[in-house]
Amino acid sequence: MAKVITITNQKGGVGKTTTSVNLAFYLAKARKKTLIIDLDPQGNATSGFGIEKKDLGKTMCDVILREAELPDVILDNKNKYLFIAPTIPELANVEQQISTMEGKFTVLRDAINKVRKDYDFILIDSPPSLSLLTVNGMISADYYIIPVQTEFFAMEGVAQLLGTVKHVKALANPNLELLGVLATMYDRRTTLSSQVLSEIKGAFKGKVFEATIPRNVRLAEAPSHGVPIGLYDRFSKGAKAYKNLAQEVIERTK
Numbered sequence: 001m002a003k004v005i006t007i008t009n010q011k012g013g014v015g016k017t018t019t020s021v022n023l024a025f026y027l028a029k030a031r032k033k034t035l036i037i038d039l040d041p042q043g044n045a046t047s048g049f050g051i052e053k054k055d056l057g058k059t060m061c062d063v064i065l066r067e068a069e070l071p072d073v074i075l076d077n078k079n080k081y082l083f084i085a086p087t088i089p090e091l092a093n094v095e096q097q098i099s100t101m102e103g104k105f106t107v108l109r110d111a112i113n114k115v116r117k118d119y120d121f122i123l124i125d126s127p128p129s130l131s132l133l134t135v136n137g138m139i140s141a142d143y144y145i146i147p148v149q150t151e152f153f154a155m156e157g158v159a160q161l162l163g164t165v166k167h168v169k170a171l172a173n174p175n176l177e178l179l180g181v182l183a184t185m186y187d188r189r190t191t192l193s194s195q196v197l198s199e200i201k202g203a204f205k206g207k208v209f210e211a212t213i214p215r216n217v218r219l220a221e222a223p224s225h226g227v228p229i230g231l232y233d234r235f236s237k238g239a240k241a242y243k244n245l246a247q248e249v250i251e252r253t254k
């Protein structure tokens with residue numbers, strides 16, 4: 001039965017999609033059958049695997065509208081353990097359409113429950129907002145990961161995110177658990193990064209991943225080539241960091 005993990009932070013630019021794509025890749029490299037669901041209307045996780053959105057048939061839009069089952073939209077990959085449920089920008093409109101629909105908060109959970117037995121891990125790349133889609137991701141998940149950049153205002157919005165998690169746990173998913181907080185864009189050469197990392201560790205005692213994701217040019221370049229960092233430059237610092245993160249995730253979910 002799959003462990004379902006939503007990767008979430010309503011603040012944009014924190015490395016959420018980069019984490020979703022590369023964590024999925026390295027879980028698959030570890031021979032864990034992994035499905036990544038692109039629930040962000042920007043569709044960057046879809047592009048991150050080199051998928052042309054204009055060529056897509058059914059997508060997560062159809063799943064959220066209950067016009068398709070999740071298996072209908074899943075695409076395979078060169079890695080036989082990795083699968084992608086892609087999306088297109090129209091997902092933003094779909095969110096508005098389902099806002100008055102009965103069962104609007106559990107659409108994704110219902111879809112995932114039909115395929116949970118087929119995977120080891122299911123990752124959800126949530127939108128950078130506290131939206132209906134984000135809440136669907138939380139209600140569907142066993143765990144959530146919060147990427148937090150080690151820069152000024154790193155903790156901005158995190159309290160609001162945790163407030164949403166609290167409501168979700170109280171009303172719909174009492175077993176939702178924080179798997180870990182991931183420090184991203186870390187630059188060990190700067191005092192600021194070290195100070196912010198200490199602040200994050202103080203706020204989330206025992207929940208911060210040992211792996212820290214560095215500022216890394218190769219990591220930033222990989223999405224433009226439509227591949228995860230492990231295929232673009234597997235010897236880069238970014239690749240090693242995400243490989244380490246995948247091992248931590250496997251250990252923490254045993």
